[in-house]
Amino acid sequence: MASSTSSEALRRGEGRQRIVDAATELFITRGYAGTTTRDIAMKAGLRQPSLYTHFSVKADILVAVMMQTVRPSVDLAAELTADTGLGGVERLVRLVEFDVRMLCGGPWNIALLGYLPEVRTEEVLGNRNLYQDLRAAYRALVAGALAESGRTDVERTTDVVMTLVEGVVLRRVQNPDLDPEELAPAIARAARAIVS
Amino acid sequence: MASSTSSEALRRGEGRQRIVDAATELFITRGYAGTTTRDIAMKAGLRQPSLYTHFSVKADILVAVMMQTVRPSVDLAAELTADTGLGGVERLVRLVEFDVRMLCGGPWNIALLGYLPEVRTEEVLGNRNLYQDLRAAYRALVAGALAESGRTDVERTTDVVMTLVEGVVLRRVQNPDLDPEELAPAIARAARAIVS
DNA sequence: GTCTATATAATGATAGAC
DNA sequence: GTCTATCATTATATAGAC
Structure with a gap:
């Protein structure tokens, strides 16, 4: 929404989508409270603090995951x-x-x-x-x-x-x-x- | 099962049942991982460490709750x-x-x-x-x-x-x-x- | 945008007095 | 059996270098 970089890192919002994909699997297999931000980051191939480049709080990741449904x-x-x-x-x-x-x-x-x-x-x-x-x-x-x-x-x-x-x-x-x-x-x- | 005290405190296993009742509501409304042992104890009218008189780990409380069903x-x-x-x-x-x-x-x-x-x-x-x-x-x-x-x-x-x-x-x-x-x-x- | 390092708070569980 | 005090871990989130 606010991204203005010309290209490269943001082709298809790759980073963010990887996080959402990882979180989807983890939330389903371990629940929301049962999934740590470290788990998500690790599965997405990142370190834990790097999540906060894309999401400001853990709950926002959940929201993004749920958007995929219904x-x-x-x-x-x-x-x-x-x-x-x-x-x-x-x-x-x-x-x-x-x-x-x-x-x-x-x-x-x-x-x-x-x-x-x-x-x-x-x-x-x-x-x-x-x-x-x-x-x-x-x-x-x-x-x-x-x-x-x-x-x-x-x-x-x-x-x-x-x-x-x-x-x-x-x-x-x-x-x-x-x-x-x-x-x-x-x-x-x-x-x-x-x-x- | 192993209780041998003659009477008083254990009439109907009151303490344990209060914990199970409290945990039932909390697990259903907040999930298992989303419920803390402090939450359970507070609702049962106890302090958090007192749970461990009746259960040795948190998961045992969950088992007790699930026994009520199916x-x-x-x-x-x-x-x-x-x-x-x-x-x-x-x-x-x-x-x-x-x-x-x-x-x-x-x-x-x-x-x-x-x-x-x-x-x-x-x-x-x-x-x-x-x-x-x-x-x-x-x-x-x-x-x-x-x-x-x-x-x-x-x-x-x-x-x-x-x-x-x-x-x-x-x-x-x-x-x-x-x-x-x-x-x-x-x-x-x-x-x-x-x-x- | 990702990293290392770290702050801060909360959690499950134990020790020992009463 | 319950309490107070406390430990050890783990959690989310931030700071600042690269």
């Missing part, structure tokens, strides 16, 4: 809500399948971070909005799906569907080898059964 | 598996409903502890068996339920059902006011739809 599905949800070319159930199922693939894929179970107690108490309050946005999006799509079968228990069904999708995060904790290509359609099928 | 549902699962007076679907649904009520009720979201990264790396390996036992129990009940409709995708369906149930833990993180009496039947209904 956004895409909120965006897709908004997109689907506006899409009138699909049936209600189909729109919901598309979001579910997309989310499961995202939660299940990728090298690290990043979504878990948003549920860690230590993280939820910190100054990372800015993205709680994101979760509320996501629930609102799910609620709208569930409402559209239930309308097709004349059901009206929108709130409760939204909770059930979100429970199913969020559950993927914990299932992945227990079984790190989940196959997205297999689980995503299966969860989507379950979602279809729930709203029918 | 057991009941493994026991019920075994019981249901042996119960021939119920249909396959019905047995599974009973376990699901019981688990949701347990995960959803109680003052603290204790089950989340078992998924914290910091906890899963520690010397708390003894109860990973418990989780494997639980999956085996679910698998057996899912198999019995699917048999009624001629389906054979047992492994995948077990994952889906467990995803749904485990999801309650994270849903509760987002919404601490979940009503077990409302959610449990709804999740049970979803489970029925999934295996039908």
